[in-house]
Amino acid sequence: MSRPVEIVVVYQSLLGIYGDRGNAMVLRSRLLQRGIDADLIEIEPGDRLPASGAVYLLGGGEDAAQVSAVKYLREDGHLFEAMDDGAVLFAVCAGYQIAGQTFTVGERDQVIEGLGLLDVTTRRGTERAVGEILTRWQRPDGTESLITGFENHGGFTTLGPGASPLAFVEIGVGNANDGTEGAVQGRVIGTYPHGPVLARNPELADHLLEVALGRSLEPLPNDEITELRRQRVAAIRRQGSRR
């Protein structure tokens, strides 16, 4: 019997504003459904992160929480160790921003140094991006998958040469209204569609797990999720065509 796969929810109280715990629940469930033992480990500031996690999750949060999260993660150090050991980091919304080189907070746009795990920088955008988003994600096997979600961010993110876009925007704002959405760099994935984005996008969820486990997983057909995706894609396109 192998050790359970550890899915680490990082500082839910700071970076869990949009139902972000949902992503961890989805990942764990999708492993259990395939007979793979998995633990959900929730760590709050003050307790040390395990360095043994397979997937680490950073979620959405407010400015002050972002600054605190960076400070605690630096002091803790285990996230960096885990990344060196081949863990996967899935960073959403505010978590995506702090994973980068720098981001800004407050009305005076104070520049804060991020975790430096993604070659991206974030500054305040021209206007806040709030609404449903639909993007096209190129999967590693070359096929395309639609990602649907809800974005709500004031920051606009620019990719440096070290990072590539995760997906391309069909409807919505994404990184900076420049047609790109999210960033990938090695085993780090950052994205704006927040909260339980993996619930709506099981292929992305399984991709994270496959990278983390280093092997492919059989599909898990689910009519309810297929129907939810159909409904959301249709709703966003209806809305988008009215813009």
Added chain:
Amino acid sequence: MADARHTLGKPAALSRKAELTLRLATAVGDVAAWVSRITGRGSGASIRGQVLTRLAPTAFADLLQGRRILAVSGTNGKTTTTHLLAAALRESLGAEAARLVTNADGANLRYGIASALAKNRSADIAVLETDERVVSDMIALGRPEVLVFLNFSRDQLDRHHEIKALGRAWRVALDQAGDAGPTIIANASDPLVVWSSSTASRVVWVEVATLWSADAALCPGCGTVLTRLRSEGRDRWDCPGCELTQPSASYQVEGSSIRLPDGQVVVPDLQVPGSFNISNAACALAAAVEFGVDPVTALAGMHTVVSPAGRFATVQFGATTARLLLAKNPAGWAEALPLAASDPVVLAIDSVAADGKDVSWLWDVDYEQLAGRRVIATGPRAQDLAVRLGYAGVEHRIVPDLAAALAGHPHPVDVIATYTPFQRLLKMGGLR
């Protein structure tokens, strides 16, 4: 009032021109509200207020003048607490209960408040449910005597992305009001409420029972992670980084009872269910006492509150008997889910502006506690709920149409709904 300290007068006279404008605008607003009602678009309160404010731009401020005002704000429990407080004051007024005006329908923005006040110009006491975004204006324009701050949690994040910004606005308004500002009745258990109230000249603290603390991780003053201390058998929050700490409270909720400032313990005999309504009652009681009502009278009044603006109402849909519970955000769901005991239980989800367009919050709600019971998922976002319930391991069935979801239940069912389906249910049940 039982207490004769306060002189009560007619609402202040406006200038003749202002008075005429206001009267004309009220009359036109009444027509608009009537049209809205007979065409089935709503209660008309908001439309009346919109028309009124368009024709008489200063109506909101004018209508507040010359009344003794008690305002109630916070994320959850505003409507129920407003009803409890109004009932407490009415009990004290006895035969003169008509002197009190309140926005009982939960219309708590400027329009809704103006509408309620316009309908009752002669009432000299106003108990006003006030949206968090209107609190600063209420303080500046209405000069309330008492202002209740219940709690502050995330709600409809697509609209209010930073709850702290609201708290900051309250601090500024209270600071500017200075000694002329209201006495705040504030929830000592909620760090954001305490921080938002800390510029007030006078605060009466109430320690409530809460099931939700996920929005209070960081000190709103300095950003340090808050710690929990245990002293005298009770949990208190504290900031290790600055002075902010849980104030010791004059009123304390202990299970189903309330400890008063004099040490006396009362058990409110409420007809509205749930521990959070004991907390709401404690805040209403403190506000009523501050206004000069004695606790026994206040509690007698609160006992008469059954289903504030339809909340907790039992409604007949054909052969089905249903109890209606409203949940607008994760904190609301944390309170409503334990109350919903039926099997099956009906959950109704929508995502228009009033519900919050973003349904990510579904993953902040502990639906896992429903395992072993059957859920009927209904409303326009039933599919999102179904996927959430699937991951939670809860048996469920999707019935998108609300009426169909409620049809043919041989035993009473509990229904928890977000804002829009809740309003539809009230209408379907003939309560609105």
